[in-house]
Amino acid sequence: MSTQHSNPLHHPEVQQASALGYVSGYIVSVLMLLGALLLVSGHALSPMLLLVAVSGLALLALIAQAFFFYxxxxxxxxxxxxxxLVLTVPLFVLSIGLTVWMFHEMSGRMMMPTAETQSTLLQ
Known part of the structure; x- marks a missing residue:
């Protein structure tokens, strides 16, 4: 018995796609990202709790996309x-982690000096 299909539309991966799945995934992703936007723009939480909440919402959006879209x-x-996915997740975590580390290291060097740290000509 052959597992090859002469018609590409009869392939199992194509058969599982549905418009309802794509619309559901899009709505869930938009709601998660809208929630993160509202938390950030409203300054609803302390910075550390805000980081945890936004990271959690982003993780939920990624899981929804993996389930509905992928x-x-x-x-x-x-x-x-x-x-x-098993091969992509470590690369994703590594790239995000290195980006956060880079911004953390460079923020002190690249920020504009405040009035207290600026030296004047008279000093």
Whole structure:
């Protein structure tokens, strides 16, 4: 029995796509990111709690996108998607972590000096 399909529309990965899934994923992602925007623009929490809340909402948006858009599950047909996710997540964490570290290290060097730290000609 052959597992190849002559018609690409009969492939299992194509069969699982649905407009309802894409619309649901889009709505969930927009709601999570809108919540993060409202938290940041309203200064609703302390800086550390705000960082945790925004990170949590971003993680929920990523999970929703992986489920609705990417169609990630543990079935045999989707094994390559799972493998690609396992290989992508460390690269994503590494790139975000190095970006945060870079901005943390450079913020003190690149910020404009305040009035207390500026030297005047008379001093």
């Amino acid at each position: 169609g990630l599950d543990i079935s045999q047909h989707q094994i390559w998607k799972s493998i690609s």
